[in-house]
Amino acid sequence: MSFIKITEHPSLHDNLEKKSVRELLEGINEEDQKVAIAVQKAIPQIEKLVTQIVPRMKQGGRIFYMGAGTSGRLGVLDASEIPPTFGMPPTLVIGLIAGGDTALRNPVENAEDNMERGWEELVEHQINEKDTVIGIAASGTTPYVIGALRNARAHGILTGSISSNPDSPLSAEAEVPIEMIVGPEFVTGSSRMKSGTGQKMILNMITTSVMIQLGRVKGNKMVNMQLSNKKLVDRGTRMVSEELGLEYEQSKRLLLMYGSVKKAVDAYRAQQNNE
Template identity: 60%
Template sequence: MDFTKTTEQSSNYNHLEKMTVNELLTNINNEDKTVPHAVEKEIKSIEALVNIVVSKLENGGRLFYMGAGTSGRLGVVDASECPPTFGVPHDLVIGIIAGGETAIRKAVEFAEDIENQGWKDLKTHNISDKDVVIGIAASGTTPYVIGALKECNKNNIATGCITCNKNSPLANEAKYPIEVVVGPEFVTGSSRMKAGTAQKLVLNMISTATMIRLGKVQGNKMVDMQLSNIKLVDRGIRMIMDEIPVNKDVASHLLKTHGSVRNAINAHKNETNQ
C-alpha cells in the first residue's frame, strides 16, 4: 500500500525569514483555519472509537493514550485534565509518553525508536482486554507506538490511533484508526503545528464525548469537577445558583457541605421534595 508522509512535504510557503511578523502570523493563521475541516472529515471514525471507549469504561476498563514527543505530551495533557474536569479517578484515563516523565518537558533521544518499550510501559499498568489503547503519532510511523499496538492486538486489547498521514503503518495496525490529513506544515516538517492542533482537537472530542456519555455532565455543566481553586469554587456556586436556583450564600453553603455541584443540587432537590 502506498504511503506518503504529507506531514513531511515541503511547506506551501517559502522564504519565511523574509516575511514580516504580520505576514508570518497571517499565513500561520490561514493554515490553522484548515485544521477543523480536516477533523470534520473524520467524525465517523472518531465516533466509532468513542463508542468503543465508552463501552470499555462502562465495564470497568481504562483509556490509555500513547505517544512520543508532541503527540505524547498532548495525550498526557488530555488525560491529566479528566480528573479535575469530570471528577473521575486519576487512573481512568492514563497518558504514557516515550521516555517517561522526563520527556514531558525535555526530549529524550531515541526513546520513540524502541519498538518493544511501549508494551513494557503498558504492562506496568497491568493492561488487560478490559482496556482500550489509543496510539498518537502525527507521522504514523513511531516504533514505540506501533509496537505497543501490535502487542495489544495480540492480546485482544482494543486499539485506536490518531495520525495525520493516510495509510500509515500505525493506522494499519489500529482497529479504530483516525487519520486527520492536514497537509504540509507552515514550517516544513514541524508537526507540532497543524498536526498537533488536529490531535488536540480530536483528543478533546474523544474525552469530552466519552465523559458526557458516562454521565459526567449534567445539562451542559461540569457537575463533578474538582473544587481545586477559588475560580472553580466560584464557578460551582454559580452553577448551583443557576440550576436550583438559590442565592449565593445558600449555594456556597450547599457546595461546602456536599463537596460537589452534583451532590449539592441533588441534596437540595431531595430536601425540597420531602
Template identity: 60%
Template sequence: MTTESPSSYNDLEKMNINAILTSINKEDQTVPDAVQKAIPQIEALVSQIVPRMQKGGRLFYIGAGTSGRLGVVDASECPPTFGVPFDLVVGIIAGGDTAIRKAVENAEDDWNQAWIDLASYQPDENDTLIGIAASGRTPYVIGGLNEARKAGLLTGCVVCNDGSAVAKASEFPVEVVVGPEFLTGSTRMKAGTAQKLVLNMISTAVMIRLGKVKGNKMVDMQLTNEKLVNRALKMIIDEINVSPEKAQALLNEHGSVRASIEAYEKQI
C-alpha cells in the first residue's frame, strides 16, 4: 500500500523548522493533481447520488479515525451551508461520537458495527453509503459497504490506494493515490487532505444539482451569526438591487436569501 510506503525524507528529527515546513508543503502540492486524476470516478458517483436524493434518498458517510472525522465534518457543514435537514447528509464514525475527539480502541476492526450504526436510520434503496478509508482495508467500512449493497443502497468510497478491499466492496469507488506521506504512514496528512477535497466536491456538486445554489450563492444557508446575516444582506442587494434597509426588511420577514428574493420578484 502506497499509504504505508516509507517517506521520501529521512532523519526528520534533524531537519530545521523551515526544512520541515517546506518539505510538507512540497508534498501537499501533489494532492490536487491526484484528485484531478480521479474526477471521472467522482463524476460517476455524483451522477448516481443525485437522482436518488431527488427521490428522497440520503447520503451517509462511514469511516474510522481521521477518515471518519472528515465524513462527520462534511456532513455537519451541509445544513448551515445549504439549509438542508440535519439528517439528509449523515457522518458516522467507528466508535461513535466519542471517537470524534478521542480514539476508541479497536472500533475500526469490527466488521458488523457499521451496519448496526446505520440501522437506526432505517436505510433504503434511495440512500447512498460512501465509505472513507485512506488504507482501503478498514473492516468497519468494508463490512458496512457489503451489507449496504445487499440492502440495495448505492455504494461508493474514497480511498488512497489502488485496488483496495474497500474499493472492491463499492459500486462507484473513488481512488486518489497520493503516494507516501512525509511522515511515514501518517494518513492524516496528504491522504486526509485528498479525502477532504473529494468530500467537498461530492457534497457541493450534489447540492448544486439539487437546486440548493442560485448563481454562485448559498441562498439557502442558515443565518446563525452576524457574519452570515451580513453575507445574506449583500446577496439580496446584489441580486435584486434594493437598498440595505429594504434587504433587511425582506430578510426579517422571509428568513432566507432565497425566500426574500422570490417574494420580492413576485411583487414586481
C-alpha cells in the first residue's frame, strides 16, 4: 500500500485571509472536534502500548519520548509534568527533542534530519531493555525519530509511535504504532494544530494511565503530587482532611511534615494503629 501524506493535504477551508475572526475561530473549532474521534479510534493501540509499559516500569524501566519541532516539544512538556503531578523523579519519563533544549524555543536547522543522533542520545542515557521509546512525528517521516526507533527495536527495546498519517515509515519501525488520522489541518500542513492537539491527548492518556497503574493515584486524587505552591498545599490539605476526618490545620501540619498526601495519611494511620 502506498504511503499517503494526509498531513500535507490542502485544508478543507480556503480564502482564510478573507474570513472574519468569528469565521476563523469556528473553522478551527470545527476541525478540532475531529481530533477526539480520531484519538478514540486509536485506543486499542494505546492500550496495547500501556499494558506493555507498566510491567517494565515496575522493574525500574523508563519512558523516552523522541520528537522534533512541535512533536518534540509536546514530549518534553508531558515528561516535565510527571514529577509535580505524580511525585515521580524526573528520570522516569524523559523527553528528547531534535536539536536539544535550544529547540524548545528556537528552530535548530537540520537537527531532525540526522538519522543517528536520536539513538546516540538514548545511549547517553544508558537505554536498556526495561525502557520504552515512543517516537512522535505528525508526518511519520522524521529521520531523527525513525533512526532512534529502528535502533531501539534492534536492541530489543519496546517501541511505540504516534503519527497522523496511515502506514507511515515511522509506524513501520514501531512495535506498537499509534495512528490518529485527524485529516488535513485548518492551515495546510500546520501540524502544530490538530496533530499537536491529538498528540497531547495521547501523551496524557499514556502517562496518566501508567501512573495510575503504578499506584500514584488513590480514588481519583493526586496523592503523590509535589507541594510546590499554595494552591497545591491547600488541595493536599483538603485531601488529608477528607481521608482522615481531621480539621484543616491539623491536616495541613501533617501534610507539610510528611511532604505528600499519601505519606501523611499512611503515617497518621500507622500511628493510630500503634496506640
